[in-house]
Amino acid sequence: MNEKKKRTTGSGRRSCVRCGNHNGLIRRYGLNICRRCFREVASSLGFTKFR
Numbered sequence: 001m002n003e004k005k006k007r008t009t010g011s012g013r014r015s016c017v018r019c020g021n022h023n024g025l026i027r028r029y030g031l032n033i034c035r036r037c038f039r040e041v042a043s044s045l046g047f048t049k050f051r
Helices: 035-045
Strands: none
Touching: none
16 A cells, blocks of 8 residues: 555656666766766776766
């Protein structure tokens, strides 16, 4: 009876694949990880800082 409604649209539908967070999600290039997790794994994914 207290089951959560299955989300079909909106930001609540997508979550980070590492931590499950819904805020600050980076979807570009199919990453689907939040910005906090991105900072931890960016170098291992091949991203570099330009500055």
